[in-house]
């Protein structure tokens with residue numbers, strides 16, 4: 560079976576492609592440039608000698624008809640996983656151009672292209688986010704978030720880059736579901752809604768001093784003043800490992816009960832103090848050199864600053880599932896990081 564995966568230069572998508580190739584799928588990936596495709600072709604071919612893998616260039620998902628030629632040229636595509644969406648901070652463009660337009664138009668462009676040119680596609684999976692679910696007001700830490708929870712954010716309320724990213728994911732997911740209701744296409748649509756995604760890069764050669772947006776948060780924690788002995792919060796969030804996120808995108812294609820679901824997944828809550836505890840205990844390169852904060856307060860901070868959540872619906876659909884722990888994710892991030900970088 561052939562799967563189209565968009566945004567394959569990305570952190571999560573590379574693991575999705577890896578998971579699919581490992582299971583014997585034929586994969587067509589898209590990135591924005593031929594040079595990114597050359598890099599990925601080489602890396603995957605080293606790992607999977609006889610893999611069936613091709614890459615195409617889609618330089619901007621927000622341009623009208625961006626995906627049409629892919630579906631016209633590849634009538635063998637049966638499944639689509641759309642991950643491409645802007646997730647970085649520091650763009651010089653206005654917030655709507657940087658986040659909302661590509662997220663929203665990218666999603667609608669691919670759904671329209673499938674509807675017009677690929678009636679053989681049976682399943683579409685879109686990478687949405689916990690961003691499209693979380694409450695942004697004082698109920699953030701008390702509301703029990705589940706697969707039916709929606710972020711009520713309105714674009715008019717957006718002030719910061721983070722608001723813009725969060726709104727872009729909310730609007731894109733809503734638009735996808737609306738598209739399905741209005742057009743009643745041949746395919747079913749699932750979204751995977753993960754919170755902050757951590758874990759190793761798919762290839763050591765993608766690791767630099769600065770990591771992808773979500774893993775880079777860990778580097779900001781490791782740079783806290785090493786003499787700090789007070790409890791460290793910085794953020795209160797939920798975490799999941801990238802390999803679990805990839806697995807759930809593939810499960811969404813393979814398990815009929817998931818095909819039309821909003822698949823909310825999360826492994827555990829996270830604050831800076833929790834990151835410090837794990838890295839001081841499990842990562843010898845950091846041990847004793849980064850802040851300790853106050854580990855006696857970790858449980859209190861997680862309870863006070865992180866969202867409450869309920870995965871019952873997801874777990875009922877798939878049976879039990881053991882998520883990779885935050886400790887494992889972080890250990891793997893830095894054992895890979897220090898293969899490439901030296902501690903400074």
Ligand code: NDP
Nearest residue numbers: 566568569570571619620642643644645661688755756773
């Ligand atoms: P990355 O930034 O690593 O990947 C994003 C991908 O989207 C890149 O391949 C990027 O291409 C591509 N992209 C962005 N804008 C465009 C555009 N206008 N045209 C074409 N391609 C574009 O981020 P992640 O892998 O972390 O994120 C992947 C998906 O997962 C996103 O939808 C994100 O919102 C979602 N997500 C991520 C979470 C996380 O913590 N990492 C949490 C929840 C959801 P290029 O690299 O060339 O810019």
